[in-house]
Amino acid sequence: MQPIITIKGINKTYTSGFQALKDIDLEIRRGEIFALLGPNGAGKTTLISLICGIVTPSSGTVHVAGHDIVSDYRAARSTIGLVPQEVATAAFETVAATMQFSRGLFGKPRNPAYIETVLRELSLWDKRHAKIVTLSGGMKRRLMIAKALSHEPQILFLDEPTAGVDVELRRDMWAMVRRLRDSGVTIILTTHYIEEAEEMADRIGVINQGRIIVIEDKAVLMNKLGKKQLALTLQNPLERLPEELAGHRLELSADGNEIVYTFDSQAEHTGIPELLRQLGKHGIDFKDLHSSQSSLEEIFVNLVRPRP
Amino acid sequence: MNLYAIRAIYIFEMARTWRTLMESIASPILSTSLYFVVFGTAIGSRIGAIDGISYGAFIIPGLLMLSLLSESISNASFGIYFPKFTGTIYEVLSAPISPVEIILGYVGAAASKSLVIGVLILATARLFVDYEIAHPLWMISFLLLTAVTFSLFGFVIGIWADDFQKLQIIPMLVITPLTFLGGAFYSIDMLPEPWRTMTLFNPVVYLISGFRWSFYGIADVSVTVSLGMTLVFMALCVATIAWIFRTGYRLKT
Numbered sequence A: 001m002q003p004i005i006t007i008k009g010i011n012k013t014y015t016s017g018f019q020a021l022k023d024i025d026l027e028i029r030r031g032e033i034f035a036l037l038g039p040n041g042a043g044k045t046t047l048i049s050l051i052c053g054i055v056t057p058s059s060g061t062v063h064v065a066g067h068d069i070v071s072d073y074r075a076a077r078s079t080i081g082l083v084p085q086e087v088a089t090a091a092f093e094t095v096a097a098t099m100q101f102s103r104g105l106f107g108k109p110r111n112p113a114y115i116e117t118v119l120r121e122l123s124l125w126d127k128r129h130a131k132i133v134t135l136s137g138g139m140k141r142r143l144m145i146a147k148a149l150s151h152e153p154q155i156l157f158l159d160e161p162t163a164g165v166d167v168e169l170r171r172d173m174w175a176m177v178r179r180l181r182d183s184g185v186t187i188i189l190t191t192h193y194i195e196e197a198e199e200m201a202d203r204i205g206v207i208n209q210g211r212i213i214v215i216e217d218k219a220v221l222m223n224k225l226g227k228k229q230l231a232l233t234l235q236n237p238l239e240r241l242p243e244e245l246a247g248h249r250l251e252l253s254a255d256g257n258e259i260v261y262t263f264d265s266q267a268e269h270t271g272i273p274e275l276l277r278q279l280g281k282h283g284i285d286f287k288d289l290h291s292s293q294s295s296l297e298e299i300f301v302n303l304v305r306p307r308p
Numbered sequence B: 001m002n003l004y005a006i007r008a009i010y011i012f013e014m015a016r017t018w019r020t021l022m023e024s025i026a027s028p029i030l031s032t033s034l035y036f037v038v039f040g041t042a043i044g045s046r047i048g049a050i051d052g053i054s055y056g057a058f059i060i061p062g063l064l065m066l067s068l069l070s071e072s073i074s075n076a077s078f079g080i081y082f083p084k085f086t087g088t089i090y091e092v093l094s095a096p097i098s099p100v101e102i103i104l105g106y107v108g109a110a111a112s113k114s115l116v117i118g119v120l121i122l123a124t125a126r127l128f129v130d131y132e133i134a135h136p137l138w139m140i141s142f143l144l145l146t147a148v149t150f151s152l153f154g155f156v157i158g159i160w161a162d163d164f165q166k167l168q169i170i171p172m173l174v175i176t177p178l179t180f181l182g183g184a185f186y187s188i189d190m191l192p193e194p195w196r197t198m199t200l201f202n203p204v205v206y207l208i209s210g211f212r213w214s215f216y217g218i219a220d221v222s223v224t225v226s227l228g229m230t231l232v233f234m235a236l237c238v239a240t241i242a243w244i245f246r247t248g249y250r251l252k253t
Helices: A044-052 A073-078 A095-105 A112-121 A137-149 A167-182 A194-200 A218-225 A243-247 A272-281 A296-304 B003-019 B021-046 B055-086 B089-094 B099-128 B136-160 B164-180 B195-199 B203-216 B223-247
Strands: A005-013 A019-028 A033-037 A059-064 A080-083 A155-159 A186-191 A203-208 A211-217 A228-234 A250-252 A258-263 A286-293
Touching (some): A033 A167, A044 A186, A059 A073, A137 A155, A137 A167, A186 A194, A194 A218, A211 A218, A228 A272, B021 B055, B021 B099, B055 B136, B136 B164, B136 B223, B164 B203
Parallel strands (some): A033 A203
Antiparallel strands (some): A228 A286
């Protein structure tokens, strides 16, 4: 299937000389939730702003729904809804008026029924006559999303949508994003909360210092880069591991009560049966065991950690 | 042409006017009325007629211009500065709109508002002094042209300003003095040399002179020159705005 966004060789150097984006190539698939992860200042917002027309690229091309974002900006931008990181609203306008403004800006005639659907979906319908300044922080954030959806976009950019949002609202937003995806909207989100990407994304891109270092299906990424561990709680503490077991990737805890075995989850043979046999041979009994997989957070930290 | 977008911006900007009706409309009318009371009725009654026009009537075009200039500039500059300040400009920049459409929305709204104020001031003046309009079509043309030109100028200031102070500086330090010295309250023929010649470098002289001609058929400089100078200033503003959008100056990075 034709990707909905195609980014080729994008570079962005600000007038200060700072290069925010370096040779970005990226394709976003229609209908997916794509999470862009990266530390502060990695270039996430610059990349989003560039696709949306707020930042001008220094070189390279971006096509959105088949339209070049520079030469055919009207068609390209019409398909995009943007929710920026900062909550910025016309404080003294009413919710209904600002929705109408947003829809008009994107060249769409009035459609009160659609606006009502969006506002209801985001629990803002009761507030439609309220001035924005009177809304709570969470409501303002939802309003930002409502505005971005006001012109029925095919693509929704969410730049740190849940930064500073309480747990309940975050869960609500996730549910809403899933419903949107189910209705056919492609979603690109940046986030600091890795659990958010882990929970939501179909694919993950990691950006660091202006470069995309990984683009992968979430499941593959977690499998490929994640490691699994098996922890065994021993019946009797050990002083040291038997020499024959040293070849295995084993670690004995300081108190001698636990053995941790690290293995490659992708390998055909995990080596667990062999390990258990060896332990039995040496008369090492265990009373409990559990296995764990590294989280996306650990994978992420490993990826962006400066290498020595 | 994204007509819906132009309409959206225009309505949004006009809504701000209605919301702040007192500051937007009442205050310029009040301040102009004060001018009429002080200069037109109180002092004016002791000043002789200029070119056969009573002093109270003589100052009407100048006072109208004074309000029109400052209102056009402040409406347009605030209109574009405020979304930059609050960050809501992202929506306009990411929307499928061309620079021309942005200008039509913002400048159109600012010019409409100052035109409304201009008409209201003209009506208010009627309460204080009698006047006639010799060339009504020219009067309307000058009114329209000035409102649009200085709204364009205000748009430039709004883009340029990166704090509230800069927003005020040009109207306070440049426009008000130029208007006062531009013959709003006197005919520049009353000035001795070299002041008279120096005054000819003040662009506002041409605006006021042309405008006064449309009222009373008298002018300090020829009406063609007045019109020409206004159009030149308009062209300068349009060129500056074209440059702003081409380079993204203070709008895009």
